[in-house]
Amino acid sequence: SFHVIVFFLFINKKHKSCCYRCLFLCGCTDESFSIDYKNNCFLKDGKPFQYISGSIHYSRIPQYYWKDRLVKMYMTGLNAIQVYVPWNFHEAVQGIYNFTGDRDLEHFLDLANQTGLLVILRPGPYICAEWEMGGLPAWLLQKPNIILRSADTDYLQAVSNWLAVLLSKIKPWLYINGGNIITVQVENEYGSYYACDYNYMRHLWTLFRLFLGEDMVLFTTDGNTDREMRCGTLEGLYATVDFGTDTNITEAFSRQRRFEPRGPLVNSEFYTGWLDHWGDQHAVVDAQKVSRVLGEMLAMGANVNMYMFEGGTNFGYWNGADHDTRFRPVVTSYDYDAPLSEAGDPTEKLLAIRDVIKQFRDIPSGPMPPATPKFAYGFVTLRKVGNISSLLNTLSPLGPVRSQYPLTFEEMKQYYGYMLYRTTLPRDLSEPTPLISPLNGIHDRAYVSVNGVFQGLLERDTALVMNITGQQGDTVDILVENMGRVNFGSKINDYKGLLSNLILGRDVLTDWKIYPLDIDGAITGGWPHSDSEQFFPPPHKEPSVGPAFYTGTLQPNGLAWDTFLKLYEWKKGQVWINGVNMGRYWPARGPQQTLYVPGPLLSTTVPNVITVLELEGAPAHLRVLFMDRPQLSATAPKS
């Protein structure tokens, strides 16, 4: 039967992964991947192997572009890719798992396999990655004071349930089982986390061994300090390090050697660029520096993964945030100044890297696939649909929850996007009266209107008080925006909404009506275009202030090419195109000024529906512009 299967395999290469699973089922594969502690290298099928890898996140690329990016990585000379699995991307609702469409992990692994790329898989359960809550699902926060990334029993139960599903799914894809996954990372830079909980890491190690077997190469990755390596490593998990172009390579690898005296040198995250927060200058890393340091590491025989090789986009609400001295949300683009741009275009940095790799291994012959075509579709003028307060029947069909004091997003069981908090003025405010969040409880931005008139905003860490006026009984509407949960450090328990009471003058505001807003559900269902009577008259002349929805259509022109949406003179908000949530825009803060719109998202035959939620104020022209190039580095002048 073995020979029959091998023959079948031989004549049916294109069904390779299917046949390999057959071989796996009969235990007939002879692939092996292991660590040679004598010769300090990996062994693949018994032969020394050095991986030259690049990070790519399928969760940040529409699946119709996965193959395009993978082929470009292969043509650069990479022999492996490194892939995170974001837990919250696949289990947004506890116990309901989604591996379809843009979440079809096995399809992504199969495309990598077809392209000749091995895989270094990083299933977390925490992944950092500038991704919402570092990949942890927000429903974990249902348990007040849960200690994430620890042996907290509720956290461990949820982790065990998730990993039982995920690790069982990936087992046939292990290289030793006939697939292409050569190594698997446990947790992520655990040494940089305050808990330093060995029982947690031991529990994970036990789970990974239970589901993946004794022969799988499991590893950890930590930042380049002794403290991080001390808390992030564990006996039985091969310790690797991460560092960028400004680190002394000898010093970094000697630190790895203190924890792994024998075995391959590994830089699991060699930073080719860096991330952007709203308000930063756009981060760039010199291409020549990247290629030079890469060459030095490869010459040492080190295994290197370039973080990122293809960054992609934080579509929807998936961006994370940092919180060092203050809350700093990450921008929508994850271009990362990576060798492949956000739109998958080969850059000078990619060509410089390819020239280095040529010195160490044969790279595939043939042309580098070109950048995908881009098109400047030009201007589209939008129309106002309405203020949020006029759309509550559509956006919050089940109506409000009444509560004496504010409830968080998590208490309301809405984890992402926007929530409307409504109350009434307790007395006349003839003079501007301070509205304050004394405990810095605005998570993350609150847009305040009285009787539908926008009066200003509050912002976590930076704007804790504003003045309002009005009369007793006036309606106070506070739209709260979740700008993405912290993904690194001790503040990842990032609850959202109004986390504490608001004080107006000397009164505590009470008796709230809290409206969950299912904007994505309404838009997916065809709103606002299904309710044409809601459209206001033709565009108004004076700029419209405060949170409101606008819509328009980009007429088809027979092309569905990549494009970049610029909302010039708009302030801040969210964009949907043909029902897909494209992410956040904030040109008033920058540095990102355009949103990447993948071409296959557009229709070539019917009008493309654009819906915008502008949070602060729309320009009088109500125009948006589709360009043929991105603008990622224009930081607005400090206001």
Ligand SMILES: CCCC/N=C1\SC[C@@H]2[C@H](O)[C@H](O)[C@@H](O)CN12
């Ligand atoms: C100084 C803070 C270092 C935090 N680690 C970072 S910032 C960019 C990258 C990604 O988040 C990646 O997911 C982390 O593992 C390492 N890293």
